[in-house]
Amino acid sequence: MIEKLLKLKEKNPKIIVGLMSGTSADGIDVAVVKVYNSGTKTKVETLGWKTFAFDEGLKKMILRNSQPETSKVDEICRLNFLLAQIYVDSIFKTLDELGIKPSEVDLIGSHGQTIQHLPNEVEIFGYKVKATLQIGDPGVIAKLSGIPTVGNFRVGDVALGGEGAPLVPYFDYLVFRSNKLNRLVLNIGGIANFTILKKNCDVEDVFAFDTGPGNMVVDSLMKLFFDREFDENGEIAQKGKVSDDLLQKMAQHPFINKKPPKSTGREEFGSNFVNQILKWSEELSLSPEDIIATATEFTVYAIYKNYENFVKPNVEVDEIIVSGGGARNKFMMWALERYFNVPVKFTDEFGISSDAKEAICFAVLANETISGNPSNIKSVTGARERTVLGGIYF
Missing domain, CATH: 3.30.420.40 (ATPase, nucleotide binding domain)
Structure with missing residues (x-):
């Protein structure tokens, strides 16, 4: 596993899939990019992207489980796996359309679906706690896609006293x-x-x-x-x-x-x-x-x-x-x-689709994780220190 990780770190460029499903719970953006180098030398080439709308019933289920008064722990548990399956399905459809084989993809970066973001500290049993929860388990994505996946980006920053957002x-x-x-x-x-x-x-x-x-x-x-x-x-x-x-x-x-x-x-x-x-x-x-x-x-x-x-x-x-x-x-x-x-310009003028920017961002953040580079910014999130974000799942 360590050898696999080192090999992945050294590969340049990498083909990376970025996934984003936002607070509105409308659907998933899937971006496929070629990422060269890392850190300040990073260059991004967009190979393609696609948006998949969530079924209306699924959207309602996500939103219902994002509100403390209507959420149910069994539904959250199932949604965690269901969303991962839907993400993988969407990745395969996008790759198919672009004529790229899953075996050619080096990495997936997934933001997950936020159902609660609680950056304000509260005291529970003598511990001061901030918290954030994104579902659509990256471990499930990795197993079902066969592609190494980086997810849970916000957790590390929150653990170090940060807000866990924004990461863009x-x-x-x-x-x-x-x-x-x-x-x-x-x-x-x-x-x-x-x-x-x-x-x-x-x-x-x-x-x-x-x-x-x-x-x-x-x-x-x-x-x-x-x-x-x-x-x-x-x-x-x-x-x-x-x-x-x-x-x-x-x-x-x-x-x-x-x-x-x-x-x-x-x-x-x-x-x-x-x-x-x-x-x-x-x-x-x-x-x-x-x-x-x-x-x-x-x-x-x-x-x-x-x-x-x-x-x-x-x-x-x-x-x-x-x-x-x-x-x-x-x-x-x-x-x-x-x-x-x-002047008001659009990111498209800089080669980054304004619709797929956040999905592209999480592809780049996954590359930073694999490269061992901290990707939070203390002045932005309020974390005590800069840190490498995300967990890597094989």
């Missing part, structure tokens, strides 16, 4: 740092987070954190009002009018002004927050279109407010590079340009 900033540092420009690399998935890369930065100069909801709140409202999974191109938001009164109420959410390091998820911006928005909207007699427009505006407002409070005093950004589902929402992109007044 290290990837951003490897791929998007510049000698000439201060960059804000923004990902708008279920949750929005950004990475600040000041020109000529070193890894410990990287500053990043979650800013609040990305598409999560808008998606929930779209489902309730229009029975659609998301607001395609921001079309519904464009028909509505932003309500300043509702926006101000949403802006009172304590997470927005909380100092970094910080990370968030469904616990803060899930059904409870959506129900609160519905109550306020009823009091203000707002139309569904106005509510969608305001919730979309709130995502960008939270991004800008976090920048203004915690970044701008030290670094003024020259450009924004966007990825994630939100990159396709025109209303969101216009709002970004309006708030920041700097």
Whole structure:
């Protein structure tokens, strides 16, 4: 096994599959990449990627088991194995489409499906505990695919007192740092987070954190009002009018002004927050279109407010590079340009698909694990030390 690991470490380039299923529980992104070298010499070539939507019943089961009041331990146990089987199935379908044999793949990097992320410390039986749980067991993926798999990336950072998130900033540092420009690399998935890369930065100069909801709140409202999974191109938001009164109420959410390091998820911006928005909207007699427009505006407002409070005093950004589902929402992109007044670009212009960025990221993080390189950033997660992330399963 050690010989196998050493051989894998030395192989250059490696063909790696990256897997991501996000907080929204919409489905799985599978990215197949060729990764050259490691660390700051890393180069990534995307061979292809594919998205597989989750069955509606499966999505409901995942979301039900992400809420303490409706979760069941037997369902979580089965989901842990079921998701691994679905991941492997999706990998094989993607490889087949690309004409790549599973035996040609060197490694899989899997983020897993987060069902609870609890970065706030609580005392239990005299121990101080932070916790995070991603299911879709990497050990099962490795056995069923026959490909070495790296998973459980967040655990090591949380064990060392970190938030365990965000982890994408290290990837951003490897791929998007510049000698000439201060960059804000923004990902708008279920949750929005950004990475600040000041020109000529070193890894410990990287500053990043979650800013609040990305598409999560808008998606929930779209489902309730229009029975659609998301607001395609921001079309519904464009028909509505932003309500300043509702926006101000949403802006009172304590997470927005909380100092970094910080990370968030469904616990803060899930059904409870959506129900609160519905109550306020009823009091203000707002139309569904106005509510969608305001919730979309709130995502960008939270991004800008976090920048203004915690970044701008030290670094003024020259450009924004966007990825994630939100990159396709025109209303969101216009709002970004309006708030920041700097060029807004997409990661696609840098050879990284804005839809598959996070899946590509976990392929690169798996390569860093195999190479023995720490891939958390203390200034980002608040961990006591830098560490190699993830467990390796054969």
